[in-house]
Amino acid sequence: MDDSKVSQESEEFLLWQRFKIGDKEAFSRIYTKYAGILYNYGYHMLPDTYLVQDAIQDLFTDLWRMRQNLAHTTSIKYYLFRSLRRKIHRLSAGERLFDSFQEDDQDVGIPFVLSDEALRIERETTDEQILALQKALLKLPSRQLEAIRLRFFDGFELDQVADIMQMNEQSARNLIQRSLRKLRLSFDLLVMIYLFRYFF
Amino acid sequence: MNYSKFTTQDFLMDPSFVQWAREGKNDAFWKTFIANNPFKSEEIEQAKLFVNAVKSFPLFELDAESQESLWERVEQKIEEETPVVTMPLLGRTWWVAACVLMIASWLGWQTFKKDNSNSVTYENLITATDTKKSDLVEFVNNTDKVLPVNLPDGSSVSLKKRSRLAYFKNRFGTTKREVYMSGEAFFEITKNPAKPFFVYANELITKVLGTSFIIKAYPNDKQVNVSVKTGKVSVFTQFEAKRSLKLNSNELDGVVLTPNQQITLDRQELRLSRTLIHLPEVLSAADTEIQSFEFDDVPVAEIFAKIEKAYGVEIVYDEELLSACKMTASLDNVPLYEKIEMICKGLGATYEMIDAKIVIESNGCS
Numbered sequence A: 001m002d003d004s005k006v007s008q009e010s011e012e013f014l015l016w017q018r019f020k021i022g023d024k025e026a027f028s029r030i031y032t033k034y035a036g037i038l039y040n041y042g043y044h045m046l047p048d049t050y051l052v053q054d055a056i057q058d059l060f061t062d063l064w065r066m067r068q069n070l071a072h073t074t075s076i077k078y079y080l081f082r083s084l085r086r087k088i089h090r091l092s093a094g095e096r097l098f099d100s101f102q103e104d105d106q107d108v109g110i111p112f113v114l115s116d117e118a119l120r121i122e123r124e125t126t127d128e129q130i131l132a133l134q135k136a137l138l139k140l141p142s143r144q145l146e147a148i149r150l151r152f153f154d155g156f157e158l159d160q161v162a163d164i165m166q167m168n169e170q171s172a173r174n175l176i177q178r179s180l181r182k183l184r185l186s187f188d189l190l191v192m193i194y195l196f197r198y199f200f
Numbered sequence B: 001m002n003y004s005k006f007t008t009q010d011f012l013m014d015p016s017f018v019q020w021a022r023e024g025k026n027d028a029f030w031k032t033f034i035a036n037n038p039f040k041s042e043e044i045e046q047a048k049l050f051v052n053a054v055k056s057f058p059l060f061e062l063d064a065e066s067q068e069s070l071w072e073r074v075e076q077k078i079e080e081e082t083p084v085v086t087m088p089l090l091g092r093t094w095w096v097a098a099c100v101l102m103i104a105s106w107l108g109w110q111t112f113k114k115d116n117s118n119s120v121t122y123e124n125l126i127t128a129t130d131t132k133k134s135d136l137v138e139f140v141n142n143t144d145k146v147l148p149v150n151l152p153d154g155s156s157v158s159l160k161k162r163s164r165l166a167y168f169k170n171r172f173g174t175t176k177r178e179v180y181m182s183g184e185a186f187f188e189i190t191k192n193p194a195k196p197f198f199v200y201a202n203e204l205i206t207k208v209l210g211t212s213f214i215i216k217a218y219p220n221d222k223q224v225n226v227s228v229k230t231g232k233v234s235v236f237t238q239f240e241a242k243r244s245l246k247l248n249s250n251e252l253d254g255v256v257l258t259p260n261q262q263i264t265l266d267r268q269e270l271r272l273s274r275t276l277i278h279l280p281e282v283l284s285a286a287d288t289e290i291q292s293f294e295f296d297d298v299p300v301a302e303i304f305a306k307i308e309k310a311y312g313v314e315i316v317y318d319e320e321l322l323s324a325c326k327m328t329a330s331l332d333n334v335p336l337y338e339k340i341e342m343i344c345k346g347l348g349a350t351y352e353m354i355d356a357k358i359v360i361e362s363n364g365c366s
Helices: A003-020 A024-045 A049-065 A074-096 A116-120 A124-138 A144-152 A158-164 A169-182 A184-199 B007-011 B015-023 B027-036 B036-055 B064-081 B090-098 B122-128 B243-248 B300-311 B336-348
Strands: B136-141 B147-150 B156-159 B165-170 B175-190 B199-202 B206-208 B212-217 B225-229 B232-235 B255-258 B261-266 B271-276 B294-299 B312-314 B325-329 B348-354 B357-361
Touching: A024 A049, A024 A144, A024 B064, A024 B225, A024 B312, A049 B064, A049 B357, A074 A158, A074 B294, A124 A144, A124 B036, A144 A169, A144 B015, A144 B036, A158 A169, A158 B165, A169 B007, B007 B015, B007 B036, B015 B027, B015 B036, B027 B036, B036 B199, B064 B199, B064 B357, B122 B165, B122 B175, B136 B147, B136 B336, B156 B165, B165 B336, B206 B225, B206 B243, B225 B255, B232 B243, B232 B261, B255 B271, B294 B300, B300 B312, B300 B325, B300 B336, B325 B336, B336 B348, B336 B357
Parallel strands: B175 B199, B312 B357
Antiparallel strands: B136 B165, B147 B156, B156 B175, B165 B175, B175 B212, B199 B206, B206 B232, B212 B225, B225 B261, B232 B255, B261 B271, B294 B325, B348 B357
């Protein structure tokens, strides 16, 4: 592990410690730091801005109530993601928006907008390839897409992805591998686009 | 690691590769690898492209204003709860009873206390409507038995002694179904989301789409109480600012109660607090397979999940801390609070009721 990661972890650890002993300032910093990405994650699971905000509010009030009874952690983000997922599943269970045990559930129809980052990432051909890939990704069953997001977008390790999604590590690995296999077609397609532009 | 045999997929499953593709860690190593293995460049390009595609997915952002108001709501809520009331450890049953006693919740808290002259009665409610008195249909139960009442929409009401129920026959069921009551009654309402059902009882308005519940609203009581048996109900007070909005929407807004929850209105302070009912029952809608509470070396998280589902309650605890805890217990035919208490005893933990949630206080198990 390199130095930057060590210092990042100890910073998180200290922030969490301060919050646990009732430091409101630390609590507010945790909120400011993570509210945005939690919302993004929650909205992808349940595209309803009010319900997601309710879940986040509930998550943070529970966190404060429970502060003295929380474990130490070096990854607050991981902790929060896991709790938010539980809240959102509870909220949507009543609405029957999705079923956590169903493998190939329906695409919820997420509106497709390219973020600034996508625009910043290399130009021209790559843009097309990225768009094609993203379109293919959005067609994946929601659980596969969720695992892919947690791993490659949010940067969680495989065991953390498994834990957040409440499955064992091998199942999470299989889930991601299966999605990658499904995308093979699109990879071939990308290669063709690439070759086409290159040779003609 | 023999990367020279890796496929695109293999690279994407490799933690070190993903770290490099995402954050540029170990850049020197991967640059050297590519230089030494030019035949792998296509796979690496594809894998990197994949990571970039996921990383640049559209982001759903919480605008600054929502983020701030959400934080204000969190702050308001935690301030209402501090300092948390601690109950003295008396006898067991007393302790359970004490836990059931509400810990004030911020829900529906009205900033201005209304003085006593503002208290709303059954008579006020009926005379306030602009409908002809000849259209009034009223049931009064002066007997000691329960009086069953059938309403025009097929709903039924069991009216307890010293209780009254009324509706206006020309208005009932036109766009909504409205009744007025005083005393205590059990309502079983037929489902009709297009015509919400309202019960006006003292200062409290209960709104349902189709469900069963009990209301206690005696004229001289200090409290009004609504508890839910099945389905969902929403409640708000006569003084609620958005009252007319709630009276005219076809959705359940305001404080929403689910089965085994109750709301109590303090009529003087106009404070609403939500708690679990005294003896929560297993929901009839819950799967039959979860009705067994025999556990043999089962993770505590699983036991909690089962209880949450069976009773429709929320149990708040730290999954990380309790992840190592397993338990063998036979909790069949034991009421909810006793189940929780037995589990807490096994864990060396305590629990608290906050806002109809069961909050477990534990230091984990080694």
